[in-house]
Every structure is written in structure tokens, then in C-alpha cells.
Amino acid sequence: KAGVTQTPRYLIKTRGQQVTLSCSPISGHRSVSWYQQTPGQGLQFLFEYFSETQRNKGNFPGRFSGRQFSNSRSEMNVSTLELGDSALYLCASSLELAGGPGGTGELFFGEGSRLTVL
Amino acid sequence: KNQVEQSPQSLIILEGKNCTLQCNYTVSPFSNLRWYKQDTGRGPVSLTIMTFSENTKSNGRYTATLDADTKQSSLHITASQLSDSASYICVVSANQGGKLIFGQGTELSVKP
Numbered sequence: 215k216a217g218v219t220q221t222p223r224y225l226i227k228t229r230g231q232q233v234t235l236s237c238s239p240i241s242g243h244r245s246v247s248w249y250q251q252t253p254g255q256g257l258q259f260l261f262e263y264f265s266e267t268q269r270n271k272g273n274f275p276g277r278f279s280g281r282q283f284s285n286s287r288s289e290m291n292v293s294t295l296e297l298g299d300s301a302l303y304l305c306a307s308s309l310e311l312a313g314g315p316g317g318t319g320e321l322f323f324g325e326g327s328r329l330t331v332l
Numbered sequence: 333k334n335q336v337e338q339s340p341q342s343l344i345i346l347e348g349k350n351c352t353l354q355c356n357y358t359v360s361p362f363s364n365l366r367w368y369k370q371d372t373g374r375g376p377v378s379l380t381i382m383t384f385s386e387n388t389k390s391n392g393r394y395t396a397t398l399d400a401d402t403k404q405s406s407l408h409i410t411a412s413q414l415s416d417s418a419s420y421i422c423v424v425s426a427n428q429g430g431k432l433i434f435g436q437g438t439e440l441s442v443k444p
């Protein structure tokens with residue numbers, strides 16, 4: 215069974231540019247969530263999508279957005295990149311919701327997309 | 333404020349020894365608590381998920397405990413192996429807002 219696939223694995227951008235990251239979940243999983251990981255802040259929750267709808271959202275500015283397609287694949291977009299956006303962006307999929315009331319979906323993480331902003 | 337604090341920040345042990353990692357949280361209302369293992373350069377891998385009513389859960393040599401009254405959890409690793417060297421992350425889910433709150437992790441190094 216194929217795992218969670220994230221593309222691209224590495225990318226370099228400059229300040230002010232925008233970036234789109236892609237995540238293909240495990241077949242049959244309907245929830246996709248996104249996380250930012252930095253040495254200083256650790257892992258932080260960005261948002262979670264389930265059946266093409268954003269269900270939960272972390273405390274990130276509006277420059278961070280995402281969407282989910284009918285085949286459960288998801289993309290996240292960061293606009294007007296800042297130096298502080300340099301991080302490892304992780305995607306995880308689960309059969310059911312991971313967060314919120316009753317959300318106990320086991321998360322399966324991808325290997326991440328490492329973004330460097332110069 | 334919802335927070336998850338882990339201790340120690342880092343730990344070095346000898347192969348074959350046991351160790352215990354701690355996680356204290358102030359997340360409310362509590363939904364569940366998870367432990368993940370993250371190898372360097374890889375995505376985290378789930379070890380255990382515990383809800384309010386569970387106080388112990390095992391996964392091989394990993395045993396997690398949860399005390400919902402004191403809002404504390406521990407992860408005990410038995411007979412450590414070199415492959416246990418990794419970052420161990422405690423994650424708490426709140427029943428409201430749907431957020432997952434992550435601890436900063438404990439960096440474990442197992443030496444031969």
C-alpha cells in the first residue's frame with residue numbers, strides 16, 4: 215500500500231514569491247492535514263481537510279491556504295513568502311478526522327517538502 | 333492557553349537500557365493524546381493514541397500512560413535499541429477548535 219506522497223521534496227524560493235505544495239494521501243483516506251516544522255517552533259498544525267472541506271484550522275495568517283480535490287489529493291499554497299516561512303512542510307492523511315470532537319484518526323505522514331526562502 | 337510541554341529536551345542512554353519521556357499538557361477540553369516517533373529527515377510515525385478513558389497503551393517495546401486528572405502522560409521505552417534514536421513528539425487534540433497541539437519533542441540518542 216503506497217504511503218503519503220509529497221511533492222516537491224525540496225524547493226528554494228525568494229521573498230515575495232508564492233509556492234504550492236502537493237500531497238497525495240493513502241488510498242481510501244479522506245482527511246488530509248498540513249503541518250509546519252521549524253527548529254524553533256517545532257511542529258505546528260496548519261489546517262485539516264475532509265471531503266474537500268476545511269474542517270479545522272491552526273493559527274497561521276491568511277497567506278497560508280489550502281484545498282482538497284475530489285480524489286482527496288490536497289495542495290497548500292503560501293503567498294508573499296517571508297524568510298520565516300522556511301521550514302519543513304508535512305502532510306498527513308487519515309481515514310477519519312484527526313482533530314476536533316471525536317477526531318481520533320491515526321495520522322500517516324509523508325516525508326515532507328523542505329522550503330527555503332532566500 | 334493550550335500547551336504541551338515535554339521533558340527532558342534531550343536524553344542520551346546506553347543500548348539495552350530503559351527510559352521514560354514525560355508530557356504535560358494544559359489542553360482543554362481534552363480529546364486524545366498521541367505519541368509519535370520522528371527519525372531525522374523523515375515524517376513522524378504514530379506510536380500510540382489514547383482517549384480520556386485509557387490510561388495505558390502498548391506498542392511493542394513502547395508503553396504510554398495517561399493520567400487525565402493530572403494532565404500528564406509518559407512514554408516508556410524498554411530495552412532500547414540503536415534504532416530508537418529519534419525525536420519523540422507528544423500531541424494533544426482538543427475537543428473544540430479541532431486543533432492538534434504539539435510538544436517540542438524529546439531528542440533521544442541511544443549509544444552502543
